[in-house]
Amino acid sequence: MLLTLEGLDGSGKTTVWEALRASYPDAVFTREPTDSWYGDAVYRSIADDDADPLAELFLYTADHANHLSSTIEPALEAGELVVSDRYCDSRYAYQAATLADSRLDRPLEYVRDIHRPFTREPDVTVYLDLDPETATERSGSTNKFEQREYLERVSDNYERLIEAEPDRFVRVDATRPPAAVLTRVESIIDDLTDDRGVEPTEDRDIDDRR
Ligand SMILES: Nc1ncnc2c1ncn2[C@@H]1O[C@H](COP(=O)(O)OP(=O)(O)OP(=O)(O)O)[C@@H](O)[C@H]1O
Numbered sequence: 001m002l003l004t005l006e007g008l009d010g011s012g013k014t015t016v017w018e019a020l021r022a023s024y025p026d027a028v029f030t031r032e033p034t035d036s037w038y039g040d041a042v043y044r045s046i047a048d049d050d051a052d053p054l055a056e057l058f059l060y061t062a063d064h065a066n067h068l069s070s071t072i073e074p075a076l077e078a079g080e081l082v083v084s085d086r087y088c089d090s091r092y093a094y095q096a097a098t099l100a101d102s103r104l105d106r107p108l109e110y111v112r113d114i115h116r117p118f119t120r121e122p123d124v125t126v127y128l129d130l131d132p133e134t135a136t137e138r139s140g141s142t143n144k145f146e147q148r149e150y151l152e153r154v155s156d157n158y159e160r161l162i163e164a165e166p167d168r169f170v171r172v173d174a175t176r177p178p179a180a181v182l183t184r185v186e187s188i189i190d191d192l193t194d195d196r197g198v199e200p201t202e203d204r205d206i207d208d209r210r
């Protein structure tokens with residue numbers, strides 16, 4: 001089973017991902033950008049404020065293709081639980097925002113279409129829901145993506161993705177304390193691995209805001 005963690009910069013994905021390692025020692029923990037030379041190229045682009053947005057999209061996508069063939073697919077074939085800190089939805093949300101002012105008419109659909117023939121959809125995607133203002137504060141605005149106006153566009157794109165696939169996404173309130181967020185994510189994983197399924201998205205929203 002492939003579970004992905006998504007959300008704005010600073011929403012707490014890595015905090016949850018690190019803590020899950022202790023709870024699920026047999027699972028495979030991975031992330032995008034990856035620790036490969038493709039990932040290194042991506043980080044060079046992140047550090048370049050003048051990087052061409054289309055070139056940047058293809059760097060991230062190359063990293064994803066290698067991630068799939070080298071890590072994700074072998075682990076899934078071996079029957080492992082795979083937990084990825086960011087995955088294809090980061091591209092759909094972030095690069096669609098970066099390309100919003102480009103010559104592309106529908107950037108989100110364009111980025112999705114590039115992935116469609118080769119990617120492997122997550123079985124479930126935990127969306128750590130945080131407002132762009134808090135996300136900007138928590139992330140410390142250390143790179144070109146961690147800016148409030150940009151994260152507002154990214155947030156809108158994530159909302160479009162959730163609306164299009166409500167059964168795949170599980171929204172978790174990321175304003176809650178780290179321990180509460182972790183408990184909620186663990187319960188989602190346990191429900192799935194017990195093969196009991198998860199509650200509908202709207203009900204889950206209500207639960208998380210209690
Ligand atoms: N639930 C939480 N409540 C308050 N602060 C949190 C919470 N979760 C994480 N943080 C803090 O917010 C900051 C960002 O957390 P983290 O690195 O886990 O986010 P992230 O989503 O992985 O960010 P990025 O995408 O930029 O790597 C850290 O200082 C972390 O300690």
Ligand SMILES: Cc1cn([C@H]2C[C@H](O)[C@@H](COP(=O)(O)O)O2)c(=O)[nH]c1=O
Pocket residue numbers: 009032033046060086087088090091092094095143145146
């Ligand atoms: C995978 C991926 C990431 N990004 C952005 C989001 C972050 O600002 C940086 C680095 O990610 P990290 O989780 O903070 O290490 O890259 C992106 O724009 N598109 C992607 O596909």
